[in-house]
Amino acid sequence: MRLIKVLYFSFLSFILFSACTTNSGEESTTEVPSIIPLPATMDFKDGSFDINEETVIVVSNDAEKKLANLLNERLTTASGFSLKTLSNAPEDNFIRFKDHNELEEEAYNLKVNKKSIEIESNSFAGRLYALETLRQLLDLDVQNSSGNKVQNWKVPAIYISDYPRYEWRGLMLDVSRHFFEKEYIFKTIDRMAMLKLNTLHLHLVDDQGWRIEIKEYPKLTEIGSWRVDQENKHWNARANNQPGDEATYGGFYTQEEIKEIVAYAEENAITVVPEIEMPAHVMSAIAAYPELSCHGQEIAVPSGGVWPITDIYCAGKENTFQFLENVLLEVMDLFPSKYIHVGGDEATKTEWEKCSDCRKRMEEEGLENVEELQSYFIRRMENFLSSHDRVLIGWDEILEGGLAPGATVMSWRGIKGGWEASSQGHDVIMSPGTPLYFNHYQGDPDKEPIAQGGYNTLEMVYHFDPVVDSMTTAQKNHVLGAQANLWSEYIPTESHSEYMLFPRLVALSEILWTPEEKKDWSGFVNRLKDMNRRLDNLGINYSTTMYDVTASATTDSDNSITISLENELPDSKIFYSLDGSNPDENSQFYKNPFLIDKNTILKAVVIEDGKVMGDTLIKNFRFHKGLGAKISYEPGYDKRYTGIGNKTLINILRGSKNFHDGQWLGWLNKDVEIILNLEEIKEISNISLGSMTDQGSGIYFPSKIEFFVGSRENEFQKLGEIVHEFQNRGSVELKDFKLDFNPVQVQYIKVVVHRFNQLKDSGAWTFLDEIIID
Structure with missing residues (x-):
């Protein structure tokens, strides 16, 4: 009986319909149920079968009785009545299991007309899968499980022939x-x-x-x-x-x-x-x-x-x-x-x-x-x-x-x-x-x-x-x-x-x-x-990331950024704002990629039927004085983690906790010297460098970062350094190492990144994603 009691709640919730088209592509006058997994073939007919107090379930053995009890118990609580079981079928108003020895082991046929429902299979599994499909055909009101009783259950007339692709x-x-x-x-x-x-x-x-x-x-x-x-x-x-x-x-x-x-x-x-x-x-x-x-x-x-x-x-x-x-x-x-x-x-x-x-x-x-x-x-x-x-x-x-x-x-x-x-x-x-x-x-x-x-x-x-x-x-x-x-x-x-x-x-x-x-x-x-x-x-805690908006961005030659928005669902309605406000249906509707050329807080959501679906995308694009600079690395970054190339650290786009996202440069067991040429004298008062630790993947924060500036090539003055004390971290963390100083006039900036070097048995990666200069 535990099977019946537990699955009853599952049954009540498999009841929602969505409009779709017939196999011929013509619009059907009958709403087609949202069956998952989709059956091999479905042929909808006119009318429906009504399950009511007079409906009976026809069974011929103990296995069929078990399935009949399962179906019956699901209906009883929601309807207030239970269906009788018989060994012989009446003229109409019955649900029956039938042997079909020519079907494969897990295959079934489900036949629904105005008079009866017939389930054909040669195995217990096939009969059970037919019931799993039948539960998605039932037009039930879930609220009836908490009080009101439904006295009549409609099942659309249909012929389904179904079988699995893989065993x-x-x-x-x-x-x-x-x-x-x-x-x-x-x-x-x-x-x-x-x-x-x-x-x-x-x-x-x-x-x-x-x-x-x-x-x-x-x-x-x-x-x-x-x-x-x-x-x-x-x-x-x-x-x-x-x-x-x-x-x-x-x-x-x-x-x-x-x-x-x-x-x-x-x-x-x-x-x-x-x-x-x-x-x-x-x-x-x-x-x-x-x-x-x-x-x-x-x-x-x-x-x-x-x-x-x-x-x-x-x-x-x-x-x-x-x-x-x-x-x-x-x-x-x-x-x-x-x-x-x-x-x-x-x-x-x-x-x-x-x-x-x-x-x-x-x-x-x-x-x-x-x-x-x-x-x-x-x-x-x-x-x-x-x-x-x-x-x-x-x-x-x-x-x-x-x-x-x-x-x-x-x-x-x-x-x-x-x-x-x-x-x-x-x-x-x-x-x-x-x-x-x-x-x-x-x-x-x-x-x-x-x-x-x-x-x-x-x-x-x-x-x-x-x-x-x-x-x-x-x-x-x-x-x-x-x-x-x-x-x-x-x-x-x-x-x-x-x-x-x-x-x-x-x-x-x-x-x-x-x-x-x-x-x-x-x-x-x-x-x-x-x-x-x-x-x-x-009551299942499922993910809604299918609705979540993602942003991809490319830096243009004029130092503006082109933003593209998308999510996993075709034809989603995406609304966005560029001023940090929470978007709604009155916000900008996304149709095509757009440009930004100044500091921007982008927020974007999917909205369906007036409701925000999934999480809100929030991206902060900060235009800083390093954008467009010439940049060099010694030694060069590892060929496995090349980001978008040399410009990765000055393209305004920040890396996420996923180090495979294409916005990180990586070095293995190497200190790194980075030199930027701003191509003109600029006044700056702070420099920051973005990094990551993911110790489970062998990625560590730098042990020390030194910052140098100069008005001429190869003539540098040290501004300061940041020393990072190692901590045993299990989670992925992102950090900007920022050095503030009195304003200086510079054209050249050098950042020396010292790797984490306390490992004996394996290497340590250094990952960097953006140098911000202001």
């Missing part, structure tokens, strides 16, 4: 870095089902927490599932923990809870795929059982980021494999999934290189290097899983050193790994960081909740295709589908998790279900507007 339509939730209670997993399953997603990948193991009870190894949850609570600090600014430190943050799923999750997912036609990481991302296991590592020393479960990951399972010790096989036996008893994910990524093998057990293993197996040792590790686990009729999945690193024969590859470092694995005859699941890492930003990083770098917009997700044009037909046939990944380092709450998932998960559902030729960005975003209102009724 793997997935979402990965990382419950290791931050633990989420089973109730949130249930909610996520509900939301996946309504979008016809069918695979929930649970990342149950990582350095920062072991989240599944293993009865043979109780310390995995007694020790490995708990860490020192440093949640008040940024993920990458947390102190190292020591064995014995009080560990109070964490949690795990008991085996009974896992069974509940798996059963609940099955009731929603969803397979739960467990991930048990190996050989790296396992510090939580080694904290519990130190003998599993090469060094055998006690370690603590870390509270935050770890890089490089050197504490990994020892590939030379036989007890490592005995441990993993025992763990996987219990995991396989809990998860009926055909697939078991073993990770296999980001293993730094320095311990293997100096471990006598690992060297002995390499000699015995004729392995030339530690990459081949990892291949041996994965092959051995693949043999074990295949002996139990399971299929091993690993991240694309398992390609290195040779791929296990029966393995499936999940390609996350772009699509290259998927392309290579499919060329070798292996099945692949596409999950590239761009655009399917939903822990990355989806809007302006300066305004969005903290995210793990990157930039994956709703539109980028929608235009992703799991197959690659360069693939052969055989390779394409090995692409099972795709999934989004939500890594949780920066996501400690359910609300934040929802925000990162929605509405990007809605876009994913359509690209994995709807036939390629039916996909249409403009049509999708129109339907998504209704879906967002449904998400409102579900």
Whole structure:
């Protein structure tokens, strides 16, 4: 009954309509519902079917009774009546499930006329998906759930034939870095089902927490599932923990809870795929059982980021494999999934290189290097899983050193790994960081909740295709589908998790279900507007960045700036102001790019039906005396971060917290000397330099900045310096280093930027975005 109670609220909110056109392009007299994902074919007819107190549901088995109860319970609370179930259909006014053995596994036909509703399928999943579509066909008034009862429910007459494009339509939730209670997993399953997603990948193991009870190894949850609570600090600014430190943050799923999750997912036609990481991302296991590592020393479960990951399972010790096989036996008893994910990524093998057990293993197996040792590790686990009729999945690193024969590859470092694995005859699941890492930003990083770098917009997700044009037909046939990944380092709450998932998960559902030729960005975003209102009724904290306005600007030869405004939605109505006032429908309506040539505070919004949608864009353009100067750099900036070229630091355009935004110049492990020639004597009284720190990405504020001026070339007088004391920061921060001084007459300015130089093991980047001279 929990399924019925939870999904009832989902059902009530899937009820909004939007006008659209028929397949022929002619305007329909019937409002067409905003169905997502869009069905393969829809043919609307005249009239409608009325669900009333006399309507009956025809069922022939227990599975159909379960679905009938689901539909019936949804209607009962809102209408005040429940529908009877019968084994034989009357002449009319009935809803019936019918077998159709010629349909594919998850396909269905939905037939609605004035007399009946018929759902044809050959599987429970197909019947459930038909109900998910039916809920979007119902013209319901959501307010009736709180009091007023509707006695008649109209369903437009229609014939729908529908089926998925891909068999793997997935979402990965990382419950290791931050633990989420089973109730949130249930909610996520509900939301996946309504979008016809069918695979929930649970990342149950990582350095920062072991989240599944293993009865043979109780310390995995007694020790490995708990860490020192440093949640008040940024993920990458947390102190190292020591064995014995009080560990109070964490949690795990008991085996009974896992069974509940798996059963609940099955009731929603969803397979739960467990991930048990190996050989790296396992510090939580080694904290519990130190003998599993090469060094055998006690370690603590870390509270935050770890890089490089050197504490990994020892590939030379036989007890490592005995441990993993025992763990996987219990995991396989809990998860009926055909697939078991073993990770296999980001293993730094320095311990293997100096471990006598690992060297002995390499000699015995004729392995030339530690990459081949990892291949041996994965092959051995693949043999074990295949002996139990399971299929091993690993991240694309398992390609290195040779791929296990029966393995499936999940390609996350772009699509290259998927392309290579499919060329070798292996099945692949596409999950590239761009655009399917939903822990990355989806809007302006300066305004969005903290995210793990990157930039994956709703539109980028929608235009992703799991197959690659360069693939052969055989390779394409090995692409099972795709999934989004939500890594949780920066996501400690359910609300934040929802925000990162929605509405990007809605876009994913359509690209994995709807036939390629039916996909249409403009049509999708129109339907998504209704879906967002449904998400409102579900109480989901979703992002509205699809409405947010972005500004792009180019500096013209006369030192003016051309501004262009846009957002993700086609035909949005953008209004803007240039005086710092909040724009409304009486403000300037954006039609074409425009010029500004003086200090300006730009604000812009999208307005629909008199309502401001999304956040307000605010950009401050400051015209300063360095604009148009000649500028040189010694040494030159790194070719990977070139901004718009030499003029990047004097183009008035400021960089954001996304260092890939094209407004930053970068230097790696180098001091920088910058010389500006203003080309005439000007009076100035301050100089500032913009910089960034993003320590998780290896970017640091300068340690010192020196400022010099002169009226002649190569004749400089030092005005002063700014020394910056290092602070351990986890978040991305922007800062202007400003030096004020008494007015001076100058033509030349020199700024010497001293890099941060306290790192021993890796390099430090310096990023600069604007020199402001006034």
